[in-house]
Amino acid sequence: MKETTTTIDTKQIAQQTVFPILFAISFSHLLNDTIQSLIPAIYPLVKDTYNLSFSQIGLITLTFQMAASLFQPFVGLYTDKKPQPYSLAIGMGFTLIGLITLSLSTGFYFMLLSVALIGTGSSIFHPEASRMAHAASGGRRGLAQSIFQLGGNAGSSIGPLLAAWIIVPYGQFSVIWFSIIALLAIVILSWVGSWYKGYMVNLKAKHGSKLQAGTNNFSRNKVIGAVIILLVLIFSKYFYMASLTSYFTFYLIDKFNVSVQTSQIYLFIFLFSVAAGT
Numbered sequence: 001m002k003e004t005t006t007t008i009d010t011k012q013i014a015q016q017t018v019f020p021i022l023f024a025i026s027f028s029h030l031l032n033d034t035i036q037s038l039i040p041a042i043y044p045l046v047k048d049t050y051n052l053s054f055s056q057i058g059l060i061t062l063t064f065q066m067a068a069s070l071f072q073p074f075v076g077l078y079t080d081k082k083p084q085p086y087s088l089a090i091g092m093g094f095t096l097i098g099l100i101t102l103s104l105s106t107g108f109y110f111m112l113l114s115v116a117l118i119g120t121g122s123s124i125f126h127p128e129a130s131r132m133a134h135a136a137s138g139g140r141r142g143l144a145q146s147i148f149q150l151g152g153n154a155g156s157s158i159g160p161l162l163a164a165w166i167i168v169p170y171g172q173f174s175v176i177w178f179s180i181i182a183l184l185a186i187v188i189l190s191w192v193g194s195w196y197k198g199y200m201v202n203l204k205a206k207h208g209s210k211l212q213a214g215t216n217n218f219s220r221n222k223v224i225g226a227v228i229i230l231l232v233l234i235f236s237k238y239f240y241m242a243s244l245t246s247y248f249t250f251y252l253i254d255k256f257n258v259s260v261q262t263s264q265i266y267l268f269i270f271l272f273s274v275a276a277g278t
Helices: 002-016 019-041 043-050 054-081 087-104 108-136 141-170 172-207 220-256 260-277
Strands: none
Touching: 019 043, 019 054, 019 087, 019 108, 019 141, 019 172, 019 220, 019 260, 043 054, 043 108, 043 172, 043 220, 043 260, 054 108, 054 220, 087 108, 087 172, 108 141, 108 172, 141 172, 141 260, 220 260
């Protein structure tokens, strides 16, 4: 009897999983992270063009990572209380402005502003995109998160390859062509936002105006302890990942005397391996 019930429940969950939305969010994640990965990919180019020191390259990375990370909890906290269906498209708008200013940058401080805008767009994108993937999962949370994450990791590896093909041969201004990617993402995310808006209306109709987050049976201290451990693990991963991606191309150029274009291909191989490992 239990086996019959389990089979029926599984089928019901499968019917509720909205795969077109999951794939749309994953593809948007790919586009978003492709744009993000352009930043370290163009470091060799801008270092020579503007005579930047390695300290200044580090400050560019720090500015981007701070904007892309620190805003996320605040965005998540706000949207937990007031979901914003079209916030993903708005966030990608920040990324679009950042790309345009990056292509037109004429110095170090202009570049800081550009990467901060791109990072802000990423901060707005990730919390609400993760929530929408959860909403479309139909209970298959692990599957939904995996599809969502796969898009992001694939996008992170594609950026350096595109930089090798487009930015290195044609210069900094060619970054503006990647605005097409941002515009495509805005269109897709607007469609996803419309679906999510309808989803929220249906959810409120079924459960009333008070929508509460799911509860668990763990104590507050245990939850806090688990979150701290996860934060330490994630911080340790991205600490060395940011270090490697920022200086990997410089190391290859200096140590093995390869061209900038070749170093970008090696960076792609490294980041693609990270995606495959994930």
